Amino acid sequence: MYSGRNFMSEKLRLGVIGAGLKAAEYAESWVKMPEIEFAALADTTAASRQRLIDVCLAAGAPEPKSFEDYRQMLAECRGELDIVYVSTPHAFHAEQATAVAEAGLDLFLEKPMVTTVAEAERLIAAQKKSGVTIVTAFQGGLSPLVFDTRRRALAGEFGELIAISGMIWESWSSNYDGHWKQQPDISGGGFMFDTGAHMMNTVCLLANSDFDSVSAYMNNHGRQVDIATAVSARLKNGALATLTAAGEGPPGCASYITFFYSKAIVRIDAWGGWREIRIGRTAEPREEAEILGNPMKNFLAIREGKMENSGSVEMGLRFARLWDAIKESAAADGASVRIVAQ
Structure with missing residues (x-):
């Protein structure tokens, strides 16, 4: 789902749920991508939020909006986001991924997708209803x-x-x-x-x-x-x-x-x-x-229909x-x- 934006000429506005070490590691390369702009982030830990903000500022990128609660981020920034990356402990994936799908935003989700069949079925139902792209980030x-x-x-x-x-x-x-x-x-x-x-x-x-x-x-x-x-x-x-x-x-x-x-x-x-x-x-x-150091490029290719979604x-x-x-x-x-x- 492209939110009516021309993704070939404008930066995709990225929201991050879970600003831990993996997100900070990826941010080092993602912030340099011409296709991506960090628009908002959510994490329960202030130090993690600041670390990701510092990565953006060090690269000369704008400071993303910061939230302690991902639900507040989705509620306030829904119209300011195109895609969301979720990188939180495994047991939180289902709830957060389903909320992103219900918000109509394309999702790049850290592995594993969910922890149970019931969670997978709920996420599939949300994805089918909204039509968004969901990719699980298995290398x-x-x-x-x-x-x-x-x-x-x-x-x-x-x-x-x-x-x-x-x-x-x-x-x-x-x-x-x-x-x-x-x-x-x-x-x-x-x-x-x-x-x-x-x-x-x-x-x-x-x-x-x-x-x-x-x-x-x-x-x-x-x-x-x-x-x-x-x-x-x-x-x-x-x-x-x-x-x-x-x-x-x-x-x-x-x-x-x-x-x-x-x-x-x-x-x-x-x-x-x-x-x-x-x-x-x-x-x-x-x-x-080479084991992928920047899987965001693959996510964007899948999102644009140029690559099979093996993480469906x-x-x-x-x-x-x-x-x-x-x-x-x-x-x-x-x-x-x-x-x-x-």
Whole structure:
């Protein structure tokens, strides 16, 4: 939705909900984009609001309006905004994203989209009613290697999908000790839902199928949230999948996802930073792509219809169905959970 403005000749007026470190990091590059103007921001912490304002002023940009409550920002600045970026703790995404959609503003939403299927369905209803563009900011979903893998798989180049093996690890438990990411009331989950969300989303995107049944185990390793998760699943297209997330280990972070097809084997990481393809007996050279430092450019391309929306609300619903099933199964000590789409 373009609010009647000519987005090719005028700056898009950006509102920010959640002015934390990720928003400040992105602002360093976004404030220099000729297409973007920071118009307003909202955050419950005064220091975070000021940090983002300082980024704008340091770049010679106008000072955006500042609010403690995002609802006040939307109410007072609705006619002064074109797009909104939401970067808050996971459990707040659904309420804030739905409010933005109901205000008729296009939305760039930090991952994961929401924490439950019910939240996804409410957001989809708001999006359908208003017609706005909503994109979830997964690096993997915006990676050219993931896009190309999806295109080639859908074209049948790799043959039938047989199985998926995915793993992701990070020294997450110690890295985020005391952080909001380990507070279940606002995080929506632990390592699997935070860093592991990148793996789940890339699998959901490239599998080209919803999940049918899931069995999962979790181990909190003394924390309030899951640190290690193991998933065994069947997709509706018949493919089988195993996903492993280890949220403690030596310093670092990495991911490996292997897609086994009848004609090919594709290995890729959760963020779309590298890819290896073997078709028949021929192994293609390893490819690498820079993990996106400025995903706003991709959001604008999607908004203008120049790029497929791999972070759509429908893909977010597929992800949410998988996550809800993982939680339900883990709570029942690995009992198989059947996913029935409503």
